[in-house]
Amino acid sequence: MPPGDPLREQLIAQFDGLSGQLQQAARYLLEHPNEVALVSMRELARHAGVQPATMTRLAKALGFEGYNALRARYAEALRHERDGFADKARRAGSSKIADGDERAANLLRKTSAQLLSLCDPEPLMQLNAMAKRLAKARKVYVVGLRSSHVVAWHFHYVMSLLGERSIHLDGPAGTGGDALMRATKNDVLLVVSIQPYTADSLVLAKRAADQGVTIVSITDSAVSPLAGISRHAVLCPTESDSFFHTLVPALALSEALCALLADTDRAATLDALQRADEHHAALNTYATLPPWRHC
């Protein structure tokens, strides 16, 4: 559909070689590219003032297998128009890549696009609001079970470098939720859960909500069980071509959240990192020095 689209160019290039009815059909495609995928061929033909068969013939004249192939091409253009970079991304990996490499490349490209989709105004707004709410909490409890453990743990780990406000609800022998008993109305519970939602997470969140604790969540849908009870919910895509859902967008959100929180009090952050640095230096935790030396 955009002026630079290769199909559009082809249509224009071949136009003069087409004849009568084909031209009329082609003209309609050029002028109403978005209609193509949204209505049936017969209806499209009616609008274009052309016989249905002409559309089939045009498709073949353009080198497509049949009309459906042409239609699919327009549908694809519609899907990816929002992010015009999609073509760029697709072309990027077009060089000589091996059989199995293509599989991995597709997974990574798709995930990359999902991260970009998080830059839409809506998730950004929620993320920012969540950061503000977390910043003024007395304590921040964090829970994320099973696959979501990845995100919850990472959030807690980073926050624990910055202070002692974060409490990870993840103890052995099922004691994970116990710390919540001391939660107050000034506290916030960050719940991370994506489909399939772990039952324990939901129970814990519900209990906390009843206690008056503010719930914020990183989850995957506006109709997630968490979205209803959350003060703020950031929605992240999780779809993947593999058999499990991807956690990469959720983790990226967690990192962004941590960055925003660290920004709210730069002085305190630097001070905390200084202490952490000294601590780890004394213990020889690291084989090389932490990287925030030169910030």
Next chain:
Amino acid sequence: MPPGDPLREQLIAQFDGLSGQLQQAARYLLEHPNEVALVSMRELARHAGVQPATMTRLAKALGFEGYNALRARYAEALRHERDGFADKARRAGSSKIADGDERAANLLRKTSAQLLSLCDPEPLMQLNAMAKRLAKARKVYVVGLRSSHVVAWHFHYVMSLLGERSIHLDGPAGTGGDALMRATKNDVLLVVSIQPYTADSLVLAKRAADQGVTIVSITDSAVSPLAGISRHAVLCPTESDSFFHTLVPALALSEALCALLADTDRAATLDALQRADEHHAALNTYATLPPWRHC
């Protein structure tokens, strides 16, 4: 399709009153609004993991005459979104994006680009080679400490769904590395470590290498201490504008690795997932069903 769309709101509002299959269908509509008008009802139902009839029922539950009316509504939204797209792009830089929004967007965009950079031939090749090596290992030991715990744990979690070849070197009271004592030359140790490299990880890797265990690693540099002793090393970017290094690319690599491994024996994978599914169903682990039902 936009967050404020009345149909979307209605869908969310009515969601709790819907039942089972209807909810699953509704969820798919919410998460893939642009697909609705672009594919047939039956195909949509397949993607949503739902019977075709369910889509008809959902349409009527939402007050539409039939599915076609619903579909027309989505088609209209698609048409209008594109109209609105023009001026949205026009005032893109100007409008109300809060200060913190830009910060988060920058982080996410940068991370997204880093994922794309993993689609270069070099990392893909390494990743594929690593997957092949892991596929024929007797046991796969996994270690990743501190921030890298995120990646190591995720890899182990997914692999544990697929079988019992994976062993996570992460026990309490410093016993994490003990399992390595039983490692043989037929085993592989996957080490995840980025700067600053945790000393314990390196010690463990060195010991394993001396035992004759094959080392593969996800790390951040060709001159990482791990790269030298690794049979295969996938390098991932970790740079971030925040004070900590990003783990998102490393996690994405882990996911891709898992997908490649799952692909090597599809039958076994599906069988293992079936078992996992039954297990969790019996225990009521999840509040909703795992998503791989309809693959």
Next chain:
DNA sequence: AATAAAATGATTCATGTGTTGCTTTCGCGC
């Protein structure tokens, strides 16, 4: 525990779809 009610799955059906082969029309040189 038994029954009713609702939800889900499977089957069937009428309709609309894209396609194809055939007929008709049109343009053009002889």
Next chain:
DNA sequence: GCGCGAAAGCAACACATGAATCATTTTATT
């Protein structure tokens, strides 16, 4: 005027689609 070839219209077909119906399972209620 007459054939000739390409383009355009037409109608029938095979097939997929959305919807309606009935059977089965699940869930709730008494």
